[in-house]
Amino acid sequence: MSERKWTESDVGDQSGRIAIVTGSNTGLGYETARVLAAHGAHVVIAVRDTEKGKAAAARIAGEVPRADVAVQPLDLGSLQSVRTAAEELKSAYPRIDLLVNNAGVMYPPKQTTEDGFELQFGTNHLGHFALTGLLLEHLLPVENSRVVVVASLAHSIKAGIRFDDLQWEHGYNRVAAYGQSKLANLMFTYELQRRLATAGARTIAVAAHPGVSNTELTRHLPGSTLPGFSRLVGLATNSSYVGALATLRAATDPAVAGGQYYGPDGFHELWGHPVLVESSKQSHDVAVQERLWNVSEELTGVRFPV
Template sequence: MTGDTWTAEDIPDQSGRVAVVTGANSGNGFETARALAGRGALVVLAVRDLVKGAAAADAIRAEYPGAELALQEADLASLDSVREAAAAIADRFERIDLLVNNAGVFHTPRRQTSDGFEIRFGTNHLGHFAWTGLLLDRLLPVAGSRVVTVSSNAHRYRARIDFERFGVAQGRSQSAAYGRSKLANLLFTHELQRRLAAAGAETIALAAHPGWAETEILRHFPFIGLMRPLIRPLQHRAAAGALATLRAATDPAAVGGEFYGPDGLWEMRGHPVLVGSSDRSRDPGLQRQTWEASEEVTGISFEV
């Protein structure tokens, strides 16, 4: 490996490993799936839209004809879909080496998930919380297995969780709602790692953020067509944004509880390195409270 200039070339051989990536049909999720498949992993593309998922799989196979890929329909905005998809994966695969919680929504029309949660919190955090809990037994016996959850630097901004209205709309700001969901991703990662370590599990939990990657996540943002020429110099390609996730998922030196992101100005772009997070994200009491509230509203309990 190359220290602080870590690239996709530093990904170790992934032959014989099974990786499950949510939101793998586009953006950072697609690039993560593509890189892992290119290194020999069997990659399950967990996607909301099977047509787009199939197109993504075709694109990966065009580049890597021998790629081992599987498609699984999974809508993180529906706990019923999460349960069905997790059961299908558990039936098909006896082991999972990498669980990459990547799918997410940002600036989208105000609405609720099918379970009544605010769309960003319900998808980005609660959907992945339930998903991980339902699949964890496939990771726990596997040496070197990892759960990598994709957060964002938005976890620092106006992100405060109201436990009296946990999971439902809290104010009108979509940016604050997104930041709240990304804070929950980090709180979840830290609490999961604490529980895994206490149980002496083989699995570790880490987090990553892509910086400001050029993906479809801003497609609903007002005036995005006019803004793109102005913001593009601040962004990097989705393939570069995925490197933080890939390092967290595959770097042999990575340790549970670590957070990876770009090393450039304001962590918007650059090579993946260890980065810090907000004081709130590192609060053990808040981590535990978020975990317990998430168990309560999803009805999902973990084995650890």
């Protein structure tokens, strides 16, 4: 008999938990925020567009009686915005139970962040690296607190950490650049967990991926403007709701251990319900993890308390 599928009904009582979810006005982040709120957590929707954030909060309030949701301005493409958001969050919340690093961009034309970083690496990795480092002191004292990083199957597609050209100044491949950012997400998770464990911290770092999910991230895919594209994508992918289950399991399952990685149980992890999965061999290269950590500290100016 196969293992019973993990679903929203397995999310325990989250009352009293403070959960910050980046990029949660739509897609996977929205579903993550909604389910956490439905189970009693105070959820902070941390987003660049606060009007969209307020609309998402109102939608959650309409679906979830007595939902406790707040909105925090956060532009992960601006280190100044990240610092401001972190200070405001620490002022508002002396304790943080859960940080879900969910926001991201995928396959955009070549662009840079406010600080001059390639957009995907700067937003998906460096922005979340800085945010986590700045908030970590408010997670460390909290029993069973977690940092959950949303990765992707793309971490093994044309992926590598290009230390000689992290910002893609000499040519640009949007697929490889996205792969680099998602590989960086996983390497950051594993290195953070190693540091937390060495420090004997109460906090753990966990990663998750949604498989292939039908969200706004697909807007830069080839053919995305063609009639019927969204419907065809929807037929071949997880819904945002099912895709978010891996994140929710990583965030709430009491059996989850630091450094684990959760993804769908279907064909090649493309769709399905969350189970423990394995990332690429490359993602476990400790020497590269450490080098990436050091470079990320230099680029962001953020030092971690572990």
